[in-house]
Amino acid sequence: MNFEWTDEQQAFRRKLVDFLAANLPEDWEEFSKHGPASPALTEFARGFCRKLAENGMLFPHWPKDIGGEGLGPWEQQILAEVMWEYGEPRGGQYMNVNWIGPTMLKYGTEGQKAKYLPQISAGEMLWCQGFSEPNSGSDLASLRTRAELEGDHYKVNGQKIWTSYAGLADTCFLLTRTSDDRKKGITILLVPMDTPGITVRQIPSLIGEGDIHEVFFDDVIVPVGQRFGEEGQAWEIIGYSLTNERLGIPRYHLAREALDRAVGILKAEGEFTRETVKAEAARCAALCEAARTAIYAIVQKRVDGGTVGPESSSARYATVQAERAVGEFVVEYVPEALAGQSAFLQMHHQRGIVAGIASGAAEIQLNIIASDVLQLPREPR
Template sequence: MEFGWNADDLEFRADLNEFLSEELSGRWHGSTAVLGSPENADYSRRFCGLLADRGWLTPHWPKEHGGVEASPWRLSILSEELWSRGEPRGPQYMNVNWIGPSLMAYGTSEQMARYLPPISRGEVIWCQGFSESEAGSDLASLRTNAVLDGSEYIVNGSKLWTSYADLADHCYLLVRTGDGRQEGISVLLIDMDRPGIEVRKISGVVGEHSFNEVLISDLRVPVANRLGPENGGWKVVREALSYERVGAPRWARASRVLNETMQWALENGRAPSPDVLESVDIASEACEAARLLYYRVIDERAQGKPPTPNGNVARVAMVQAERAVAEACLAIQGAEVMRYQGLANQQIRKSLAAGVAAGTYEIQLNLISRLLLRLPKG
């Protein structure tokens, strides 16, 4: 048995790389438009439109919704190459990879007709209204409530750490509609320009802004905007989160940054010391481990298997890779690396929060110990 990319996959990667080399000029890599900025969002809309024109924005979607039913492996090639260049899809990454599929799985025909075409054309930005001040990793403790009033819900509460909320057209909002924990949660699809929504920016500790607080006061949402059954939102969101937990192939960006930083050192006469070379070796091995563990999850998807704890393992490995590469870059360039805009600068900044977004690193370890290793709680 031969393990490797087939001829069609190799041709697709070559075509994609040629396109990206032409479209992602030095303006993109050297841009000061940080993630979460209006400039980044504008670039995302333009770039995603170009991907859509080539059938590369939602290739994994069914044909009736604008896709070509590409395999998980083909999608992984697309994600790898985009993430290795700093993910120019920006805030639209969530749209195409789990909000759209969630709509296809649980949405009504009217919801799909309204929301899916703009996503597949790269025209809109969504945010996810999940976390709250008292409901982060323990999402089932959320308190934002929705009370039924005729044909509408009246929503009150707040969401925290909501990426892109200040730029988003729509929000995939988790609310409490009943008693219990998981049993009383529903999903609402809301327009961010409705009366009753206030977005407050949260400044980042690393000089970037992408997080927001969303305050919701007497927001009226039609029942027709509920995704899935009332009080059945936990199942809907669990399926969505199962694909977010492994996360994007961030090891691809980390690996590229490591190689480019080493090349910079050689070109500038910075001969690495043995200690620096050791940190580079550790980072390189971490990236390779993350890549292989990520591929294991992709293989499970390709076989149609349900999500397993292997996704948690891959998620942990990618956090380790990101942190190891950031440490290696600092060892090679020192503080000088932060003077330049580009992927290395982004890598170091993002590594600081790598173990928090999409499920904290420590909780992923707890899940692995319980679900995979069968260790007792304690």
Template sequence: MEFGWTEEQDALRARLKAFLAANLPDDWETTASLSPGSQAVTDFSKVFCPKLAEEGLLASHWPREHGGNGATAWDHFVIGEVLWEAGEPRGPQYYNVNWIGPTILAYGSEEQKALHLSRMLKGDVIWCQGFSEPSGGSDLGGIRTKAEKTEEDGNRYLVNGQKIWTSYARLAEFCFLVAKTGPARRDVSVFLLPMDRPGITVRPIASVVGDGDLHEVFFDDVEVFEHERLGAEGKGWEVIRYSLDYERVGIPRYALALRTLNRAVAELQDEDCFVPEAELAAATALTACEAARMLVYETVDKRMRGRPDTGSASMARYAVVCAERAVADFVLDWTPHLFTSNDAPMVATHHKRAIAAGLAAGAAEIQLNLVARDVLGLGV
């Protein structure tokens, strides 16, 4: 087994770090400590992502015919680790390159690929994801939002219902929307819906993750057309599963958790307070971060070999959540003053991210259910 990076991947990491040094403003850490859905981070992402695209680093892992440069999923992870560790200057646009783009690549028509992938590659389009509803979060089969074909025009659906916890909805141009298109629980379809359609109302929800992140979205006779449906009608469940597997390992949260841990340890060392009990706690948190990294790498490896990765994506996601929580506990126990310090704005928001990570992309308990079903073969 070879765990090392190639020379090219080391060079890619170094190149990207130099790019960040040249392109992140001096007060970037303060901006990054706001939520990715804040106006400031979103605005910055629209400046940063086009520059990243010019360097060929925004979606390098996409096929050449769709604007990539033939890089591997590993290269995409190198890029993700460096950017996430730096506070994710792609802002909400990490959605696009990590999972919405790949899902459109897998299931989209040529027209959908041409329209959406080219916009994502320009680095200035924001998407949101409309899955969760008051009646269906963990139980996604329980959603009630309907897309019903109109009688007068067979190419047109009308969407009615409500989504909740929709990140970035206020600033999004498009929604990756799941809606029921038939009576059975799993009779759902995915639509690539422009957010400026009449009948859509977006209301922000105040939350721990910060201003601008979470929303309720209401649909009142919203038109969506057949050519905007992703994949076959009623086959949305497969599309969602594909997308969620990418989403669950798409964010290398362990990289930022490790940076937070190192910052807290450095603080203790500076103050001459790195006592044996703190060393033990730091080692525990470090081990959780490294375990998460390895499980994420296993999923990427399986994906590269074309092997199913649903169970391992859930296992990796759970490990990532544990790593974030372990680091949050360490900071809380040993350097709680960093939570309110102006010197370490990104550390100060770590515990909020740790809380959110255990729910977003499917609650931690749901990941364990999926591990029981897909890895252990238990009938959950």
């Protein structure tokens, strides 16, 4: 099997790196250490994404007729790796690339595509994801935020929690309950965040500035035309969306860069001499490369026109293992890096904390692997 990049792919990676070198500020690592949801980075990202779009590097894998360059899944993966290696200067707009855009293309009405895709492809729109609730996180089918149909609009009441980017987002991709059927009773609404009745409260956390929020909906009026898909179609749609989201963030690449930097610090201090340290670094590197290989197999499946299924959970869990191992390595052997010595490692540590929670908890991925990949019987309830 050939794992080498083609000349064109290598040139594309160099083009991205050169663009970042020319367009990121000199103090970028310090500036970006608080994560892609920080107010400063979010504001920076709006201008930066417009520049990416103008240079054909925001959605290079999209068809040309909707603002892309007509490239393929490998270029999408290269784009993600480079952006996350540099601390994700796209801010929350990486979600547009990973799953908002693809989901809009597959399920949006012609009117919704005409309204949202130009703004997304121009780098001018930030979304948030209204999924989790106080008692409905991993068990998403138990959500209770209610949308009652009243003539030509829905009236929405309920609460979401752990909502990334909600404080600065333009629109919420909101899951609501429109009937009591556990899965078929869930419906998606596209809700502008400045709609009357929406209250956003930031949750202080260790994982970065402005990253997670509570969102309250009190008699929020949403026109029927803002429904995404049919009533009760949400479970199908979010299954497609989450498959893209789980694979969209190349955490294995960020983890490997963090590991290499940690090892660099140890070597510079003459501390990379003990065999136990070397062995642990090698174990971390192996986990990063195993996760990379699992992701790349799925990228190739997309290139070949295949449908990505539960194997995405296997790749996601491999990435979680890599992130956790590298995070523990840094804490064990270069803890001073997290106390101000390295802005990059501090950023990685904050991102790594949520690796096993965001995009579906690691335990949920293991359940999917057991039932859908290994075909094991479900635990009696």
